Amino acid sequence: MELEINKNLNRNKQKRNWKRWAIHLFPIPALFVYGLFIVYPLLAALSYSFFDWNGMIRGDFVGFANFVDLFTLEPFSGYFWNAFGHNIIYFVVQLVFQNAIAFFLAYLIYKKLKFGEFFKIALFLPRLLSVIVVGFLWKLILNPNFGALNVILGKFGLENLQKAWLGDPDTALMTIILVNCWFGIGFMLLIFLAGFQAIPKELLEAATLDGAKEFKMLKTIMLPLMIPSIMITTVLTFIQSFEAFELVYAMQGSQGEPYHSTDTLAVYFYRLAFGGSTGDSTAIGLGSALAVVLFIFISTFTALLLKFMQKKEVEM
């Protein structure tokens, strides 16, 4: 009897060892794909950035010259800082018009607002479209002479508000960012809603019994518990803002038109590395340098942001 049990135990142990060993094998295919499509291109871009390029032909090793050119040589440095500024505007405006509004709406839906379910779905719907489709749709809506927006403004007698939204450097960037917010708000809303719903009911009930008012409850109990959701959305928004490409490309092309007023670093990178839309010349060295700078910037700031947010987090 004891022998039988021992045998069984042994077999179980073997099985467990085998499982422990096997578990380390499962990530291999994923690591392979990750290595091929993420790590290899990153390292390749890094190596490209140290060479002088003549079109598609690799020239001499030039050390950090491409990086220096990127930051100091006109017109490259001008375009760089111009685009960088736009990325920052992208981030700030998205925090305000996308995340803050999404937070507020999520709170209302959590509080059982009428038609909450409808709003949740309606706000999430744009997310189901491809960004490129979103870009082309809004381009049609915003067309100054045939587009729906100006026509509607006209119907309401607001002719003086009609304008070339995407053609005027004063409004083009903001218009694109707001379209991006329209696209992204539903996703952020779902994250916040999940956060609200994860707050333990007992805490809120206890607070109600203690006579806490609505606003005080939101501020002192819910907000600290929402920090993880706020952290996720902020980091996602940060990464997305500094990678902003598709929408600008779909709506304004690779030149960040008009007059580079909608240029972002990723669009500028595309133009540098692959040439403009009409067969302009390529600068692979400079483009790679920009990609490396962008990668270092995004990863450093994401790490700092996470660190900072973690400090604010409370234990439940």
Added chain:
Amino acid sequence: MKSLNKFWLASLFTLFVLVLAACASDDAGSKGGDSTEGESAEKSDGVTLTIGSWRTEDTEKYQTVIDAFNEKYPDINVEFKPSKNTEYNTILNTALKGGEGPDIIHLRPYAPGIELADQGYLAPLDDIEGLDVFPESSLSASKGSDGKQYGVPLNISTTQMFYNKAIFEELGLEEPKIWEAFIELCETLKSEDYTPISLGTKEGWLLSLAHGIVGPAHYGANDFVEKITAGETDFTSEEFLNSIKAMDELKQYFPDNYEGLGMEDIRTLFFTETAAMFPLGSWEIEVLREMNPDLELGFFPMPSAVGKDPTITTWVDGSYGVNANSEHVEEAKKFVEFMTTKEFGNLFTEKFKMISAIPGVETDDELVNSLAKAVETNSTPYMMLVHFAGGNPTTKATLETELQGMYLGEQTPEGVAESLQENASTWFEPFQ
């Protein structure tokens, strides 16, 4: 349980083998091209050549060209494999860099195509027959820096002022012969509530194109081009500055909200007959006719402001070259040789409704014919594309950006000229 272990061990092993195989075949592919595929095809029914191009819209038309070629060379199969216009350069460059790419390559005109030749990706074509039918100006679109010919010119593109004949007739207007008459014409159209010139400034390339049409009227066409390419004058000269100022003055004749209008918008304004004139290229003829078959389409050469002849702006738009790394260079040369024959020229003009680069080819299309005739007498090169498409960003791209800035009120004509000069002096040898 054991059998399950065996199962996934086996699958893991298979996966590794597959991955290795993929890597191995990748290596073979980059060295030998698609040699295995080519050889098997050769044994059964001759060689197969591929043509790379950005003209996706021409696939059917190319089939007729290929059929005609096959009447002469039945055992050379040819496949036309175009990719999207804006992605063609990226796709082609990446393929060439990996030692692959199509056998026959549609070359972007001037600088970008010549760059490929200079980097050794193209086979020289000096030994093929028929190149002597082309004028030197056409051959220069694909002549390498080493003086060898790397491409067979395909078609001449032109830009000029298109106009709506019906609107002109209704208002009793005539094709202008001098600049003042052109401005008068614009004024009349404006007072009759037509948009005189359908142009938008949202897409930069439209601006350098429009400058290509209007510019020569002010800087004095070919004489100036000769002088500036020899380094005897520059972009800050009065003549050139005048051409930028003229572009600025014309904005009062553009459509409402012109700063937000792109290619499709201005084309729509023209074919819906809201706008009377449309400064664009010969490739639009077919599109316009398709959109509005009733449109009475006419064109006039741009009248001069400095007492010269009116001008049509022309350039070679694409040549065909042969991939130096192709497995079938000889067969590919046969095909581009066919592209120098009058037979090809006739077929091309008839099917594509474009002006063949082979002189003296005619069609039954009256408009294309008269354009081709005008080209023979009144042509001036699209200076920015032909001579100033170098640098990074190119001088042409600089003109596009700066003109856009000017139309948005953020740049002066003087500033445009200075920026151009600054850019060109970084790379254009006569300025150094």
